[in-house]
Amino acid sequence: xxxxxxxxxxERVRRDVERNALRTxxxxxxxxxxxxxxGCTPKDVAWRSGRTELWHYRNDDVRFTPPLLIVFxxxxxxxxxxxxxxxSFVERLLKAGFDVWLLDWGVPDERDAQNRLEDYVDxxxxxxxxxxxxxxxxxxxxxxxxxxxxxxxxxxxxxxPHSPLRSxxxxxxxxxxxxxxxxxxxxxxxxxxxxDVLDANGNVPPQVVLQGFRxxxxxxxxxxxxxxxxxxxxxxxxxxxxxxxxxxxxxxxFPGAAAQEVIQMLxxxxxxxxxxxxxxxxxxxxxxxxxxxxxxxxxxxxIVPEPAAAPLIELVxxxxxxxxxxxxxxxxxxxxxxxxxxxxxxxxxxxQQRSEVST
Amino acid sequence: xAQPPLWRRLYDSAERTVAPRLxxxxxxxHFARGAxxxxxxxxxxxxQVAALSARVWHLVNLPTGTDVARLRAQVGALDREVRxxxxxxxxxxxxxDARTHDKETGGADAQSP
Numbered sequence: 001x002x003x004x005x006x007x008x009x010x011e012r013v014r015r016d017v018e019r020n021a022l023r024t025x026x027x028x029x030x031x032x033x034x035x036x037x038x039g040c041t042p043k044d045v046a047w048r049s050g051r052t053e054l055w056h057y058r059n060d061d062v063r064f065t066p067p068l069l070i071v072f073x074x075x076x077x078x079x080x081x082x083x084x085x086x087x088s089f090v091e092r093l094l095k096a097g098f099d100v101w102l103l104d105w106g107v108p109d110e111r112d113a114q115n116r117l118e119d120y121v122d123x124x125x126x127x128x129x130x131x132x133x134x135x136x137x138x139x140x141x142x143x144x145x146x147x148x149x150x151x152x153x154x155x156x157x158x159x160x161p162h163s164p165l166r167s168x169x170x171x172x173x174x175x176x177x178x179x180x181x182x183x184x185x186x187x188x189x190x191x192x193x194x195x196d197v198l199d200a201n202g203n204v205p206p207q208v209v210l211q212g213f214r215x216x217x218x219x220x221x222x223x224x225x226x227x228x229x230x231x232x233x234x235x236x237x238x239x240x241x242x243x244x245x246x247x248x249x250x251x252x253x254f255p256g257a258a259a260q261e262v263i264q265m266l267x268x269x270x271x272x273x274x275x276x277x278x279x280x281x282x283x284x285x286x287x288x289x290x291x292x293x294x295x296x297x298x299x300x301x302x303i304v305p306e307p308a309a310a311p312l313i314e315l316v317x318x319x320x321x322x323x324x325x326x327x328x329x330x331x332x333x334x335x336x337x338x339x340x341x342x343x344x345x346x347x348x349x350x351x352q353q354r355s356e357v358s359t
Numbered sequence: 360x361a362q363p364p365l366w367r368r369l370y371d372s373a374e375r376t377v378a379p380r381l382x383x384x385x386x387x388x389h390f391a392r393g394a395x396x397x398x399x400x401x402x403x404x405x406x407q408v409a410a411l412s413a414r415v416w417h418l419v420n421l422p423t424g425t426d427v428a429r430l431r432a433q434v435g436a437l438d439r440e441v442r443x444x445x446x447x448x449x450x451x452x453x454x455x456d457a458r459t460h461d462k463e464t465g466g467a468d469a470q471s472p
Binding site: 049050109110111112113115116119123127130141181182183184186187188189190191192193195196197200201202215216217218220222226 | 367378382386391392396427432435436443452
């Protein structure tokens with residue numbers, strides 16, 4: 001039997017008392033809803049159309065050209081890419097010397113319910129690119145799509161082979177929707193119609209998407225509270241927890257018409273893999289994506305599992321194409337230690353190789 | 360490294376047993392069909408209730424939530440059309456400006472020695 005050292009017992013009691021005091025303080029902070037600031041990197045709105053905004057992040061030390069345009073997903077808020085100072089994907093890109101722009105789709109309302117994928121692929125995205133070129137005086141951009149933003153970037157590049165793109169990078173972008181789990185299966189295998197889940201505005205409410213994500217890991221909700229209780233004394237952990245949960249619980253509505261297209265074309269027809277993609281009235285093919293291409297996928301991603309993202313590298317027609325598989329989760333690609341250590345430096349390296357030193 | 364407390368070890372061990380089972384259940388075809396059926400039943404119930412309340416409101420000549428939603432959808436569709444038109448006009452204008460600029464530059468080039 002281990003012997004009890006009075007000093008170590010006292011030390012443990014002291015530590016537990018201290019931690020319980022900190023737990024109480026942080027618990028009160030959480031209960032009163034005090035939230036850490038997110039999306040703090042200084043930026044300007046360079047263009048606006050509908051709810052869409054083009055953001056330009058300020059950078060006095062741009063060392064590379066062409067500019068980098070980030071395309072975000074349609075169902076969540078883009079500040080995950082600029083979560084907090086010191087834990088910001090955007091901040092790292094700026095420090096690496098890029099001129100960073102981001103297309104943020106805003107919060108769709110009833111005016112966006114009729115938006116189809118072509119609105120994003122043929123209008124907002126080219127509109128954003130044109131504005132970046134106009135303001136920078138350059139003739140190309142590097143495009144970076146995150147999650148479903150990657151799908152939009154791919155559809156754009158496939159539909160507009162002459163779009164002024166120096167390169168495309170996509171992260172956690174699904175193409176084989178048979179592997180997307182319960183959220184896709186309910187509509188694909190289950191046969192639920194998008195019309196059955198639309199809200200009064202004609203959009204898919206964020207709760208539906210959130211519920212779908214929660215179903216992917218049924219115990220994660222409980223585990224999240226257990227983790228929080230265990231580390232409630234740790235200020236750093238609590239701040240990160242607040243920022244992350246505020247983001248993961250706070251999705252945006254998915255425009256109804258676009259959702260219907262996604263379910264039919266991408267889920268039921270599995271269009272990316274079966275080459276049955278249509279934008280507007282035109283057939284498009286991933287084989288027409290010819291510019292330098294990088295796909296980044298995470299092998300612990302439970303939202304876009306590896307088998308859903310893996311076929312992409314074979315589907316694009318670019319002669320200069322690369323795949324990066326990382327030991328990370330979906331969010332871990334852009335937030336936290338793996339992102340800081342591996343993902344971001346690799347993306348920076350890829351894009352620096354496809355850029356010139358700015359004069 | 361310090362060991363996690365006993366309660367945490369108990370939770371982790373229970374979670375390790377339960378989570379994979381639940382995850383495999385939610386990935387079955389039966390679950391997808393069940394969830395779809397539940398979604399459809401919810402939508403049907405919502406429609407029935409809305410229809411019933413609409414009948415009551417219409418009896419006293421008042422608009423219902425469904426009427427307002429329909430109007431909002433129409434306004435939304437109109438807003439999209441206007442936005443698309445504005446976008447195409449902008450594009451044509453830019454195209455026209457570029458052509459005019461090219462012509463002017465071409466003319467200047469032709470005049471230079």
